[in-house]
Amino acid sequence: MFLAFLLVAVLAANAQEKRYDVKSGIVTMESEMGATTLYFDNYGAVQAQKMNMMGMDMTILSKDGKTYMINPGEKQVQEMPEGGMGGNTINFLNLTDKVKADNKIKELGKEKVLGRECTKYSIEMNMMGQAMQQTVWVYKGITLKTFMDGGQFQMENTATKFEENATIPAGTFDVPKF
DSSP states (O other): OOOHHHHHHHHHHHOOOOOSSSEEEEEEEETTTTTEEEEEGGGGGGGEEEETTTEEEEEEEETTTTEEEETTTEEEEEEEEEEEEOOOOTTTOOHHHHHHHHTOOEEEEEEEEETEEEEEEEEEETTEEEEEEEEEEEEEEEEEEEEHHHHHOOEEEEEEEEEETTOOOTTTTTOOOO
């Protein structure tokens, strides 16, 4: 289950072009498994997703066409091409008919999360051979809430705080040298 969450996080954390209509931000999300904080700048061109899930710290950093999986507890950095584990990234600012068809994306209307009007989408996914249904609430390209139904498990991740056009702490996008 943690691997499934991690894969979703990697897919959500990648940037190939302008991904958000907000220059920079800090999004804090909570789930029953733990907490995640997403830091982004330059409209999502650089991102760091810091997670504490089930007592384990992990950072997924996306920049310069690469994704870095950083495990500070083990002092490990794994570098991958952008896209992480070979998954498909969805840029909600550029939802073409092909992207919608390939990912079975359907718009489900509007709902507010943290007082911001979000577009709600359903996405059908196949992750590691298992069919999953995901619902996402997206504000200016930024996912503020997710609900995943994997049949044998369900998981919800909801933003509890969002700072738009935030000043990102120095060093947030640095790859550590262990």
